Amino acid sequence: MxxxxxxxxxxxxxxxxxxxxxxxxxxxxxxxxxxxxxxxxxxxxxxxTPGAAAPGTASRSLSFRLHILPCFSDEDIEVMKDFGLDLSDVNQVAARSRQILGRLKGTTGAIMPPADHDGPWPEEWIRTFERWINEGHAP
Known part of the structure; x- marks a missing residue:
């Protein structure tokens, strides 16, 4: 785009x-x-430095609404509903975040989303998703 x-x-x-x-x-x-x-x-x-705060500033916590949800395309959200996962729902994404991370990285199966569907995610997005998990899944 x-x-x-x-x-x-x-x-x-x-x-x-x-x-x-x-x-x-x-x-x-x-x-x-x-x-x-x-x-x-x-x-x-x-x-x-990816994931680091700007010099002289405090690091801002990540939130699902501001930092994670925009990474999921409308197509991602619709397709995954067929598999029982609503990627627009913070609680569902948080509950399955490690599984999702494994698919984003390709460590627990094929990389998702696939190349013919706006994938794979850039490394920066994956690091952001992992940081959001490590910070406790803020909505």
């Missing part, structure tokens, strides 16, 4: 900051977040 234009970005930021007034924007916000995450080049930032 291409990154939004500056004008689209400006409109998206307004809607995101006021998401309570624009609930229909949430799926698009997730698409934009996925596009930005997929296009980040951490090698260009000498100060960035």
């Amino acid at each position: 291409p990154l939004p234009t500056p004008e689209e970005e400006k409109q998206a930021f307004h809607k995101l900051v006021n998401i309570e007034s624009y609930p229909e924007f949430l799926p698009r916000a997730n698409e934009i977040a996925r596009a930005y995450l997929a296009n980040v080049d951490y090698t260009q930032d000498e100060l960035h």
